[in-house]
Amino acid sequence: MAVVVGQNKMTLNHVRAGSSVKVEYLEASPLKERLMSMGVVSGTVIKVLSSAPLGDPMEINVRSYNLAMRRKDAEKIVVSLLPTA
């Protein structure tokens, strides 16, 4: 039930584990600047890893480290799906 934000675009919280995506842009949120400082900027490639057992928070691999964030914060990150390698 991916929410489509335009062609091939979706918000990060809807990306399935194991998929790689490219960050399109970040919507305004209290975490925006911190996320950007930690390397989540337009053009960055993110690999979505498995979530915590209760489905939230989710874990991503970005710039060769792993970062955990809540799904409601991931909702503010608009990404486009990359073809699986």
Added chain:
Amino acid sequence: MSTLSVALTGNPNTGKSTIFNELTGIRQKIGNWPGVTVDKRMGYIKHDDRAISIVDLPGTYSVNARSPEEKIVIDYLLNEHPDIVVDVIDASNIERNLFLTLQLLEHHIPVLLDLNMIDEATKRGMKISSKKLSDLIGMPVVETIGRSAKSTKKLLSVFTSTVMANYKNSDLIESHIEAVAAVRAGEGKDDDKEEKVIALRYALIDKLISETVDTSNMASTSTTEKIDHFLANGFIALPILLLLLYAVFEVTFTWIGQPLADALDFIINTWFSGVVDDALTTLGVADWLHSLVVDGVIAGVGSVLTFVPLIFTLFFCLSVLDGTGYMARVAFVMDPIMRRAGLTGKGIMPLIMGFGCGVPAIMGARALDSEKDRMVSILVTPFLTCGAKLPVMALFAAVFFPDNASNVVFCMYIVGIVMAIIMAKVLNVTTFRDKQSTFLLELPPYRIPDIKTVLLETWDKGKGYLIKAGTIIFAMSVLIWFLSNYNFSGPTDEMTESFLAVLGAGVSHLFAWQGFASWQAGAAAITGVVAKEAVISTMGILYNVGDVADDTVDAANQMMTALGGSFTALSALAFMVFTQLYSPCVTALGTIKKETGKWKWMFFAFAYTCVVAWIVSLLVYQIGRLLGFN
């Protein structure tokens, strides 16, 4: 030659503190940065006849001065001008680590880049050209393997041989700085400009990485991700988490900590106290001095010292878990559950500690992200049933609810947990309404903890408890001793005529509607602030039951007759609820003062828990009466 000043800076999880500990060992001093509860760690060392002072700045991802830690880092570097600023970088995570580096260079702070844990990066298939990186940015670059003696030596030699003044930002960096300045001088909102600056930095980082790091051989799935499959992702992660927490608890309160605590208790309160007792008798010192030393100082300070093994063991276990990287997973797994209570995943550990002892729990709140999370955690911890409240609950339950004793005790645990959750919610929407609670957490690779760092951390936290809380409990012990042994006409042998009895009678008026308005209950409540166990021993003395037996059942029989007269089952329940919830003990209060840095929060913690306890015990008693109980 003057002392060479070195400052270590860098992201969290880069092994920076390990390097600091390896460099300085036990020659380090831990203080506080002015006005905040962030540790200031300084160390001194001699190398090649040169005195070197090293400061370990807090680990930060950036220096935007948004958090106290970030402000400390940038203020220190700009105001103190250390001779050498070392930027410790986790080599396998160089991309994000370079963000801080660029920020420092933008401030024209020359940095010595330390590509740490270079072995890990190599193992993961990354090839980094230090030489090229150094040329590109214009700063010296050194490679280290966190905890090897060789790396430590190498770093020290680099410190003494490097003259930072010889290094200038490269043209590449200078043109980046100009670009940043242009963005800042341009039109637009500050936030938007800042975001553009961040994008510029990562654009430069991408360029630096593409020219210096070869990742073509990198494995797609790391060992850490494979372990996380069990410890952080799958359903099995939850039982494993419970099992590990249970193990920590067992080690602390059953296997290692408690036996040591009992041994220490015996040594201090039986053996040492006896020896001193005899010595004072032989020397023929005045009775009042004798009593002050034995009943006041040794009994009081001894009760604090017996907590020490528990605290050291608990912190040791948690430090080990933290060193492996597992604590980040605990926060990750528990976040959705904690969030419902208005807390965050990272808050789980301090609260679990609260069932053992509130003191390490309050100190454990340090690890939390935001001021709000720290404060809420500190302020709700005292509601939990710590090890000292348990005997009070067990005894009262055995006396008044002999058929349901364990259920009643269990209910007291629930009362504590429920109130902690309710107050966390209340504090969230009132006092700390405007403050953000966020959850953005790096899950670092699993590592074998550095034993030196674990031991130093354990010692550091335990020592702080010894000194700060020890001074407060010392003073309070003397005070309570005085109050229970004196009245206006001088020393008294009858505690019933002491200041404490008068105070107890005064305090007891507060409990008129709770059904336990006896002066003994009032006095017990007062001494319970010193240590919760004291509620029982005070009542034992005041009701003249003689020594309260160690065994709960015997003690219950002793207390039965005494307490039965002044408590009904319902008022006893109200008293238990009150004891469960009211004021943290003085040691915990002292810790709150130390951790929050403000007297205000200590008094607040005292006052609001008392109010909550008063209201809830009132409700228990009055609703109980309405329902026809007695």
